[in-house]
Amino acid sequence: MLNPFVSRLARNGLMALLIACAAVSADAQELPKVRIFATGGTISGYASDRDLQYAYKAGSIPPDKLLADLPEAAKVADLSYEEIAETGSGGINTQILLKLAKQINAWLARPDTAGAVVTHGTATMEETTYFLNLVIHSDKPVVVVGAMRPFTSISRDGPFNLYNAIRVAADPEARKNGVMILLNEEIQAARDVTKTNTERVNTFDTRDLGPIGFADEDRIVFYRRLLYRHTYKSEFDVDNLTDLPKVDICYGYQEGDRACIDGVVAAGAKGVVLDDSSPGNRAAVKDARTKGVVFAQSDRKGSGRVLNSPNDVASGVVTADNLNAQKSRMLLRLALTKTSDPKEIQRMFEEY
Template structure:
């Protein structure tokens, strides 16, 4: 029996980290030991029972270090792997959970390969007693190799659950069930006997998107102004001074800023900065009511602030037309 070929790109994170002891579940980063892709694959020989895994060294860093340069490099690496291995069934990217959802959504907007891309992490380091690293990695490989994953865009796999990159977010600091899709639930499950899908994303997904970052050196600056009682616009004005071309207002649910922030955001919009109203709630749509319309603000649909920031930055590489930007937020 010929096993499917799946590439595993390692970027580091908890899934590749080694603590000082098997009981080090939180401060494992202090050891400074993060395995490269080939070492992590070698740690779990069971991977060879489900796929021909091609380990690809990329980086070995905590995920707060990830930024645009890494996303661009990951896109290029995925394209090179597909060109090098015409029989490649899918790609798995090991990633720290802190920014995993942002990397997944960014790739979902920009990747140009047709094979499934699955991001995987873990809540406990590879060295820990009862680590989730091995099973998560195995199930991510199985998911990437599954014919059912084709056409689903970039996926996220942790805790036996398969999520859409657009919708998933990390909801707990330590619990294994941290990744959740609040409004819609999982796409499917990685069970012992099968990769079982039950629904599909209906928003546009990679590779069928309009964004191409291959010729970009950087993204337009977009910042997030987080709402809290008494916020007086200081952060918004600092973002303006730093050269922000877009600002996401992570407002109170269902999408409101304090008077101080609202006034500063109006100043930003008057200066040509694209201001978009979001909510800090983590779930639910924002509504473009009269007050937002009159202020010239746009809305982010139901995206979380961190994902709305990415989509706006990519939108600004193509247009500043508010109608076009709103179309993109309804498309992706």
């Protein structure tokens, strides 16, 4: 006689098979319309050998191949795709960001669409996601997905991540959550998530606030809703823009001099994010302020808020709350499309 646990497992497997068979016959016409916006990344990375987990070429597998490799996804959503770029995280630039935002906005503005999925390299995924969180005008789900191991690798995480991203993008309960990142079955909020490990599949983490939900096998579950402004409540709009103001980041460290700030300002930066403090900052900030450059103060620790100090705002340095430097840069760029008044920009850092 089987022990109860084993017989429970056997029944489980049979039931899963039955569900899978039923789903194959579902009519694609009735499924929610989800579009994949491909930018590249490790999720579409190609290596000659399946044990090569780092020596690969990102963005080599086109979206039709990604979907052909994942026939199960066609049971969840009526899928289409657009190829925005074929690059890794490092190749993402302002032109790609603007194109991506405009194309997603156009797609979601159609009344018959359900959601969007973006494939992206993981290294700068968090700032692209936060940028989209500020400029997408819809409350429909937008899910950014990637992989830590290339398409060709053993134990590749990409297919399951993509499958779950499509499930979330097709789920009406995922609306109003802003843009989300999905890897490793965790649904993370654009504003708060960060990449925390160079290699592991559980790299995306939201240190203080945690994920907002999970893409579990039985169902998608949300535990948190967001209290700050994003997507459909955002005041930012890039649909008519062809470029964004230049903003750079200067890292703070012992004996850091004013060269970084002076250098980026000389190169045309309209804003600078100070990620923690260098002793050379004070004098350089004072000089740059005469040219109207706006500063945002973030913190390199990666957890906790930069506390509000009225003196900072008066001196043209806004506090970045608990946004990290790369996300502060995105918000400051968008803020500078509206104003260069530090007080007004401080309001934006408190609301988004």
